[in-house]
Amino acid sequence: MSIKSRSEKSFSTVFLVLFLILTCGVFLNLKIVTDRIMRKKIPGSSIIYLPKGEYLKYATFGYSSFLADLIYIWAIQYYSDYNIPDRFLYLDHIFSIIAELDPHYFDPIDLGAFIAAYEAQDLDLALKILDMGLEKNPKEWFFPYMAAHYLQFIRKDHERAQEYYKITMSIEGYPPIVRRLYADAIFKAKDYERAWQTWLEIYNTAEDERTKRVASNHLYIIKATMDTDTLKEAIAQYKEKYGRYPTDLSRLVSAGFLDSIPRDMDGKEYLYDSQTGEAKPPTIPWKR
Template identity: 25%
Template sequence: MGLLRARGLVQAISALVAIGFLCGAIAVKRSMKGSALHQQGEELMYFPSGRFLKQASLGHENTFADVVWLRAIQYYGEHRLTDRKYDMVGHIFDVMTTLDPQFIHAYAFGALVLAEDAGKPIDGLKLLRKGMSHNPDDWYLAFETGFIYYIVLRDSENAGRYFSLSSKLPGAPEFTSRFAAFVEERAGHTETALRLWEESARMTENARIKEMAEQKVEELRRKLEEERRARESIRKGG
């Protein structure tokens, strides 16, 4: 038992040393040239692949994934406040989910950023499919796939298919089947989109996804009010 505990301690220390080495290497790259954002882009280009980090982690993949998650949130926040360019998001979340294939929130948040902020919905769907391949019974990933098909790509057929799939998976809440029905009935896009974002804001435990969803809810409510006023104006004019 003592030997096993000693080995576990050595592995933990090795993992922390490796993380420190990675962060140190990144810091050196950042200090070499360019503006802050250019440095950040350069930094993330040197992020090792998830497969490399998985081998280097010595059994501490989740610890490494948590480090990458914190860096991803920082990267997203900085670019959201400045140039709104997210060139490295796909790479970062691929690394993270290779380290921890069961990191459900990483798949969901990464896919939303890719689809909504980076303008790369196909890459977002690719990340979600990776998640579903590792977590085939997770209803949330199937639901998020339908969400992107409907909200971003306006593909009702595929959206309905994934909403329906989500509703049949273990633990799926009632609203998943409700949205499958909405899409199949071709409900008004804005109204359905509003309901989807409202449900996302309500059900998520992830602060970043909740913030994004609440912003979309406000935008869509304003849009619906503008549409209502326009219809009322036309009616009165007629």
């Protein structure tokens, strides 16, 4: 390399460093100025000047990950300030900037979705953030898994949760618990036949006794649920016809409402209260 080439390269490096320092100085000055303005007048004033990440990335000269770190640290402080009532207004904007600057930076996407789901109570926004993470990282099972988790346990949308669990299970490396949560979502959606088949497959392919025991208990619950639903319907029909509850479950057979009385998965009879007409399992599944 000639002396002239080395000189030109050194000058370019110095120029880029000086320009980066100047850019940071401008942003810092803007922050100082906006921080002097009451937040009640301009909610989220500290971030309204930040452009989209795809544009901001060009101004970092290869230091986009570093800037993503700075914005992430700032975001943690900003969204921890409960004195800012409108702080969630720019949630989507700020975390999309971080994702554009560093698409493979998982923590901000996880935290952004968490804040949206639990703090802002905006599950649709949480799902949007997680979908963005999956779009930028299609081989990462974590993002659809968290989306399914939020849908299943916050919104109780078990059908939609199943779709995200399916996406999770299509990605290599997902943990075994995902399939069990998927099976539970099917059960919670009251698709008992499919839930039974899924848990049975988990039981048959389990590599350890603990998983087999968990699957067995869920199979017990599914069968008990289907059986007690059958008994409940027959008991209601009996009462409608005779004006009272049957004295025992065998009356349902003699009266022609059932061909036989079901037993639980362990072969035990279901408990029945003739005063209330309630039938229930004889065993607590987790104590079998």
